[in-house]
Amino acid sequence: MIDAGLIIYWLLAALVYPGFLFLTSLALFTQYYTRKLSARLQNRMGPSYVGPAGILQPLYDLLKLIRVKEEVLPRNSLPWIGRIAGLLGLGAAYTIPLLLPLSILRIHGPYDFLVYMYLCCLWIPFMLIVMSLSFPGPYTSVGVSRILTLVTICEPAYFAALLVPVALTSSMGDPYSVYTASLNSWRLWLNPYTLPLMILSLLAALVSLQAKAMYQPFNIPEAEQEIIAGFETEFSGPILGLGSLLHDVDVAVTALSITYIILGGPYPYPHLSIPGIIVLIAKYLVVMFLAVLVKNLYGRYRIEQALYTLFKYSFIPAIIALTLAYIYINT
Amino acid sequence: MYVVELEYGDPGLVALAASLFMFTVFIIVLLIYEGLRNKKTRFTETYLGGEPEDIVSNPTPSPANLYWGFIRRFARVLYRAVRDRMHTGNLQDWLLFMTSWYGLLLLVSIILGAIYMVRGVYP
Numbered sequence: 001m002i003d004a005g006l007i008i009y010w011l012l013a014a015l016v017y018p019g020f021l022f023l024t025s026l027a028l029f030t031q032y033y034t035r036k037l038s039a040r041l042q043n044r045m046g047p048s049y050v051g052p053a054g055i056l057q058p059l060y061d062l063l064k065l066i067r068v069k070e071e072v073l074p075r076n077s078l079p080w081i082g083r084i085a086g087l088l089g090l091g092a093a094y095t096i097p098l099l100l101p102l103s104i105l106r107i108h109g110p111y112d113f114l115v116y117m118y119l120c121c122l123w124i125p126f127m128l129i130v131m132s133l134s135f136p137g138p139y140t141s142v143g144v145s146r147i148l149t150l151v152t153i154c155e156p157a158y159f160a161a162l163l164v165p166v167a168l169t170s171s172m173g174d175p176y177s178v179y180t181a182s183l184n185s186w187r188l189w190l191n192p193y194t195l196p197l198m199i200l201s202l203l204a205a206l207v208s209l210q211a212k213a214m215y216q217p218f219n220i221p222e223a224e225q226e227i228i229a230g231f232e233t234e235f236s237g238p239i240l241g242l243g244s245l246l247h248d249v250d251v252a253v254t255a256l257s258i259t260y261i262i263l264g265g266p267y268p269y270p271h272l273s274i275p276g277i278i279v280l281i282a283k284y285l286v287v288m289f290l291a292v293l294v295k296n297l298y299g300r301y302r303i304e305q306a307l308y309t310l311f312k313y314s315f316i317p318a319i320i321a322l323t324l325a326y327i328y329i330n331t
Numbered sequence: 332m333y334v335v336e337l338e339y340g341d342p343g344l345v346a347l348a349a350s351l352f353m354f355t356v357f358i359i360v361l362l363i364y365e366g367l368r369n370k371k372t373r374f375t376e377t378y379l380g381g382e383p384e385d386i387v388s389n390p391t392p393s394p395a396n397l398y399w400g401f402i403r404r405f406a407r408v409l410y411r412a413v414r415d416r417m418h419t420g421n422l423q424d425w426l427l428f429m430t431s432w433y434g435l436l437l438l439v440s441i442i443l444g445a446i447y448m449v450r451g452v453y454p
Contacts, residue, residue, distance in 0.1 A: 009335045014355045020363070066364070070371040074378070087364060091357035095349050107348045109339035115346045119353070137377040138387065233378055238368040304407065 013105035018097035027248035028058040030255070033285070034292050041296045058248075065241030072236040074135060079239065082134035086242040089127030092119045093249040099178045100260050101271060108179035113166045116178045120257070121155040124250050125212075128231070131243060135234035143230025146221040146303055153310045154211040154218075158254075160318035161204035162261050164197055164325050171329075178261060186264030193328055197321045198262065204318035205258045206287070210294055211310055213251045217298035218306050226300075255291070259283045 013019050032047060032055055039046025047054030073079055098107045099116050125147065132144050165185040166176055172187075173180035188194040211218040222230035229235075235243050259265060263283045266276030301309060339345050376384045402410050417428040 006335060010352070010355065014352065014359055019356055020359060063367075066368050068369060070369055070373055072373050072375055075374050075376065079372070083364070087357055087360050088353075090360050091353040094356040094360075095353040098349065098352060104334055106334065106336045107339075107345060107352070108336070109342055109345040111342035112345045114342065115349050118346070119349065123353075138379065228378065228380070238364075242364065 009105045013098065013103060014094070018103045019094045023094050023097065023249055023252065024245070026256070027245065027252040028062065029055070030252045030288060031058040031248045033288055034295075037289065037292045038296055041293070062241050062245060065244070066238045069237035069240075071238055074137060074234050077135045077234065079134065082131045082239055083242065085127045085130035085134065086239070086246055089124050089131070089246045090242075090249060092123030092127070093246070093253050095119055096253045097256065100257070101179060101182050101265065102256075102260065106179065108174065108177055110174045111176045112174070113163070113176045113178050113181075116257075117159055117162075120253065121159065124246070124253075125151050125155070128243070128246060128250075131239075131246075132231040132235075135239070137234050139228045139233040140231055142227045143221045143223070143233065146223070147231055149303060150211055150218065150221065150306065150310070153307055153315055154208050157204055157310060157314035157318050158208035158212065160315070160322050161201045161208060162257070164201035164318070164321045165262055167322070167325050167329060168194055168197070178257075182260040182265055183267070184264075185260075185262060186267040189264070194325075197325050197328070200317040200321035202258075202262050204314045204321065205262055206290055207310060207314035209251075209254050209258060209287070209291055211306070211314070212254050213291060214247070215291055215295040217294075217301040217309070219300055220303050220306055223300065255284060255287045258287055263287070 015021060035057075036046040036054065047057035050056045050060045071079065096116065096119050097103050098105060099112055100106075129144055129147055132140055132147075162178075162181075165188055166178065166181040168188055169181045169184040170176055172184045185198075188198050214221055220230075222232060224230075227233070232240065232243055259280065265271075265283070266273070266280040269276035269279055337348055339348065379387065417425055419425075
């Protein structure tokens, strides 16, 4: 029986926290943090004028694209498919926090890790691809072929990296649950047998985040100037705003998932305590700081260099950690 | 405290609840997006670095390019190995390639069979 309270929580979770309002704010803040940090690393100012210290610049840019700019469409495009795909991708991204202990409405159960992966690694990248293919062109096709090529290594590596804490915490609650892993993964950092596995898992996940976010050296699908803007060459106005928001929300959700599933979120402090919130924010900012640092230290790789780097520093460490994790579980 | 937990024993129900939530959010963001977006549109030619559309035979390359792009770029080593060792045009090379793989599979099956006979499936 569905009661009114559940419907209110359902709508609150969808609209306010951790859905539309919270995750959009987090994604825009993450974009601001990335731009400001990149600028300071390159001895520039970065966003400065809109809001205090320029913090509202990403929101202003998004509103300008959606509200003010006109949509310039190539003649053989299918804009409504692009719009629907982008919004479905956002729907999937806004659902992911419900599987984490951060939400006011939590959905969990055994094997919810597969639901997490279904939303995070299938819906988001494929909706971005469908969006891009709805506005076809030679540069778009090259960009999409590069996304597909990256996805073949990046997503399995991300899956294997997150599976390590999920498998190791399976005996502590629901089996293969993102929720159980988020509540208990901090214990794995204190166990001398599982500590090296968690370090390998973190390394693999951070390299995957770099590729999923398409930050340097993995910014091959957009490859500015080389293939104009790659998969987003034909995006303009509102659809560019939507694509940009989907990308930012994807980055925020991935960084948040690494913070929770591998780094244990606010733990060892309780969830709604002040130290817990501070620890959670600090971990999130450290994860994003590492991504921005690598982004500014490296130039763009060629596609095969990127794939071998992903294979070497993400896929192989994740597989080694996973194999050792199963040996540990069975001994 | 201020938290509602929907705990399901069946992973299918978790997927169903998540999909339902995803659909709810989709409707909400659709309404917000359609309410906010600028409806003004303008049609142009496909962007080809300033060149007219007639310089390309097709503005959208074939989907087969996605496959060959992957095979030729990433799986280049594998592609060359298969092409140079198997597809040389010499039947003996093909036979050698195929029998060596079958030989390896046979060897693996013999080893696994021996392990099974000695230790059983669940030792």
